Amino acid sequence: MDVHTNQNVPSVLIVDADIVSRHAIADYLRGCGYAVVEAASTEEALIALREPRLSIDIALIAVVETETKNYFELASWIRSNFPDVKVKLAVNINRAAQSAAELCDDGPHLERPYDPEMVVDFIKRLRAGA
Amino acid sequence: MNLNTKQPRQQVTRSDRLYILVIEDELLIRTMLCEALRQEGYAVIEASNADDALGILAVIVPDLIVTDVRMPGSLDGTQLLAKLRKTNSTLPVIVTSGHLQHLADRTNDHTHFLSKPYTFETLINIVRRELRG
Numbered sequence: 001m002d003v004h005t006n007q008n009v010p011s012v013l014i015v016d017a018d019i020v021s022r023h024a025i026a027d028y029l030r031g032c033g034y035a036v037v038e039a040a041s042t043e044e045a046l047i048a049l050r051e052p053r054l055s056i057d058i059a060l061i062a063v064v065e066t067e068t069k070n071y072f073e074l075a076s077w078i079r080s081n082f083p084d085v086k087v088k089l090a091v092n093i094n095r096a097a098q099s100a101a102e103l104c105d106d107g108p109h110l111e112r113p114y115d116p117e118m119v120v121d122f123i124k125r126l127r128a129g130a
Numbered sequence: 131m132n133l134n135t136k137q138p139r140q141q142v143t144r145s146d147r148l149y150i151l152v153i154e155d156e157l158l159i160r161t162m163l164c165e166a167l168r169q170e171g172y173a174v175i176e177a178s179n180a181d182d183a184l185g186i187l188a189v190i191v192p193d194l195i196v197t198d199v200r201m202p203g204s205l206d207g208t209q210l211l212a213k214l215r216k217t218n219s220t221l222p223v224i225v226t227s228g229h230l231q232h233l234a235d236r237t238n239d240h241t242h243f244l245s246k247p248y249t250f251e252t253l254i255n256i257v258r259r260e261l262r263g
Contacts, residue, residue, distance in 0.1 A: 019182040020189060023175050030168075037161050040178040044157045051158055126189040 009108055011035040011055055015045040015074065016062035020126050021093050024119050025060070025100050031113030032104035034058075042067075042074045049082055058086045058103065062096045093120055147173040148261050149192040153183045153210070154226075155201040163196070166250040167257070179203035180210040187214070191221070194260055196253065199227035211241065222260040224253065 012034045016022035019040070026036045037054050039045040045061075048054050059078055063071040075087050088103070090096035101116035150172045154160035157178070164174045175192065177183040181203045183195075195214070199207035207225055214221065220240050228246040237243050242256050 019175070019177055019186050023186070026176075027173075037157075038176045039157065040182060044178065047157045048161075053158070054161065129189055 009033060009035045010057040011037060012103065013037045013039060013045060013048050013054075013056045013059045014062070015039045015042065015059065015071070016096070017041060017064050017067075018062070021062065021096065021123050024123050024126075025062075025096055028097070028100050028113060028116070028119050029060075029103060029107075031109075032100075033108030034103070042070050045074055046077075049078065049085070056082070056085055058088065060088045060090065060096065060099055060103070062090050062093070093123055147171065148194070149173045149175065149190065150257065151175045151177060151183060151186060151190075151192040151195045153177045153180060153195065153197040153201070153207065155179055155198060163250060163253070166254065170254055170257070172257070172261075180205035180207065183210060184213075191218075194222045194224070194257060196224045196226065196257075199225060199229065224256055224260075226253070 012029050014022055014026050014029070014036060016025065016038075017040055022038055022040070026038050029036050037048050037056065039048050045059070049056055049059070059075075061071055061075055071089070075089055078085050078087050088099045090099050097116040097119045100119070101112060104112045150167055152160060152164050152167070152174055154163065155178050160176055160178065164176050167174045175186055175190065177186060179201045180197070183197070197207040197210060201207060205213065207227065211223055211225060214223065222240050222242075224242045224244055226244045226246055226248060244253060244256070
């Protein structure tokens with residue numbers, strides 16, 4: 001079974017250990033027309049990249065401060081082993097939202113579903129309410 | 131890119147869609163299941179373990195939860211269910227596992243136990259039934 005019904009839609013792999021920000025960024029990118037695969041860890045990211053049915057085109061990696069080395073190693077590993085996969089590294093949620101917005105500009109839909117700063121505000125509001 | 135560009139946009143808030151939280155540690159199963167649910171029109175939140183699920187449950191109450199039993203982390207699916215039921219006795223929960231024989235008789239109005247392997251169609255039918263009522 002293919003995971004994505006429309007094979008012409010580019011697939012974005014989001015690697016982010018924080019479920020709140022991962023969900024918000026993933027939702028945003030789906031709104032831009034991308035097929036999105038969510039990985040909660042570098043280990044899950046490797047599984048996704050090696051799975052031909054997921055056919056990852058772009059990896060958006062949100063670097064976790066405490067595991068910086070792992071995430072930079074993942075980016076390097078992807079560039080070496082999957083040179084066709086475009087890698088975007090984001091060191092905080094603002095950068096992740098900005099990277100997502102830049103992907104939207106090149107994405108299947110012509111318009112962004114909403115401003116990327118709304119994603120950041122949404123995440124902050126959710127965290128404040130936790 | 132100009133982040134300050136002001137254009138009419140929809141608000142990033144909980145939408146009118148029904149929210150389903152899926153907790154599954156196997157990435158491919160989780161991705162396929164969530165995709166199938168999204169195609170049904172549901173908003174889906176993906177969690178890879180119960181700890182992540184508790185993190186999102188602290189900020190968003192979904193309309194339904196689908197959870198695996200055997201997962202890494204501090205809680206398995208049945209422990210998560212027990213914890214959830216202390217504060218919410220009516221939220222529909224579908225528990226999936228390959229080792230459910232001993233749990234099957236615990237299915238009740240709001241908790242379903244679904245044995246693996248299951249078809250997405252079976253699970254989606256339960257979701258539809260639960261969320262219609």
